[in-house]
Amino acid sequence: MVRLINSNNIDKIANILYRTLRFQEIFTHIVEINNPKISPCIYAMWHENQFSIHGIEDKANLNVLISNSADGEIITKTVEKWGFKVVRGSSARKGCVSSTMHLISKLKEGECAAIMVDGPRGPLHKVKGGAIKLAKETGAPIIPMHWYSPQKTFVSLPSWDKMKIPIGICNIINIYGDPIYVTKDDDEKDVAIKLKNSFDDIENRAIEEYKNAKKLKLWKRKK
Numbered sequence: 001m002v003r004l005i006n007s008n009n010i011d012k013i014a015n016i017l018y019r020t021l022r023f024q025e026i027f028t029h030i031v032e033i034n035n036p037k038i039s040p041c042i043y044a045m046w047h048e049n050q051f052s053i054h055g056i057e058d059k060a061n062l063n064v065l066i067s068n069s070a071d072g073e074i075i076t077k078t079v080e081k082w083g084f085k086v087v088r089g090s091s092a093r094k095g096c097v098s099s100t101m102h103l104i105s106k107l108k109e110g111e112c113a114a115i116m117v118d119g120p121r122g123p124l125h126k127v128k129g130g131a132i133k134l135a136k137e138t139g140a141p142i143i144p145m146h147w148y149s150p151q152k153t154f155v156s157l158p159s160w161d162k163m164k165i166p167i168g169i170c171n172i173i174n175i176y177g178d179p180i181y182v183t184k185d186d187d188e189k190d191v192a193i194k195l196k197n198s199f200d201d202i203e204n205r206a207i208e209e210y211k212n213a214k215k216l217k218l219w220k221r222k223k
Helices: 010-025 047-055 070-080 097-109 130-138 188-215 218-220
Strands: 028-033 043-046 062-066 084-088 112-116 142-148 154-156 164-166 170-176
Touching: 010 047, 010 070, 010 112, 028 164, 028 188, 028 218, 043 084, 043 130, 047 142, 047 164, 047 170, 062 070, 084 097, 084 154, 097 112, 097 130, 112 130, 130 142, 130 154, 130 188, 142 188, 188 218
Parallel strands: 028 170, 043 112, 043 142, 062 084, 062 112
Antiparallel strands: 142 170, 154 164
């Protein structure tokens, strides 16, 4: 069976995806809620919210961890066109050591990182150790993030991660949790629980934060 994605069509698919997302960008409006804007830091999110990084203003200072898969190659070519930096690898597979060292170097240079903590293939909403290890080695805080919109144009795809994307006119909030600092002596399981609790907290707060942003007309102000 012929693979839909192969070395001969990756560039073509990436260009189509980028142009589609650039067109959607006209109708996508994101405002940030409680981003502490610490640099360096490690932005952490569930895999379903990976496109939330588009709401981070300082894209040129952000290194995004993307898997070495063919799908990852397409995503890499797309996000690089948007101005992000990319580190290829995984927190649990081949390429882990080199990608981790690369991110440690970037964090120590004062740049930020973004990691999908249950990626690249799940289990869904299970915190893996990549972000925690980076925080231990660099002292950079982990900043949980979540994006939310109640609008019907904010849809979940039929994928394992239920990836969320806007389709059409869509007002979205990026909501951030308190920075989580990790020492070398901290137990990784305890930190993982703390991070999961923070995700639950900001997800629960998102509805009221959205209502408040709508009341204050924050999207219009951003324009």
